[in-house]
Amino acid sequence: MGNDGRQVLVCQYVNCLRNGSAKVLEAFLEKPLADVTIVASECQGQCNMGPTVRVLPDEIWYCRVKPEDVPPIIAQHLNQGKPVDRLLHPRFHPKF
């Protein structure tokens, strides 16, 4: 499967911005990928765990994302389809 129609939502609402999400958005925009749309999103309801990054249609949620986490998300997840485990939001991706 290709990357058709994927979206990366990078929350740019108050709490995430306070935790540096503008830089996270910048890091995604610096490395444009074919068929992946980067979206500056509104609040994703996970404010205490921000910056929040959500990948659609995969429904993979990342929490506390830093700019330096963006290259691995691009390389592993967006290019190779393997979500970055250490950044997964535990609410949506509980560890067993």
Ligand code: FES
């Ligand atoms: S402010 Fe980003 S999830 Fe609510």
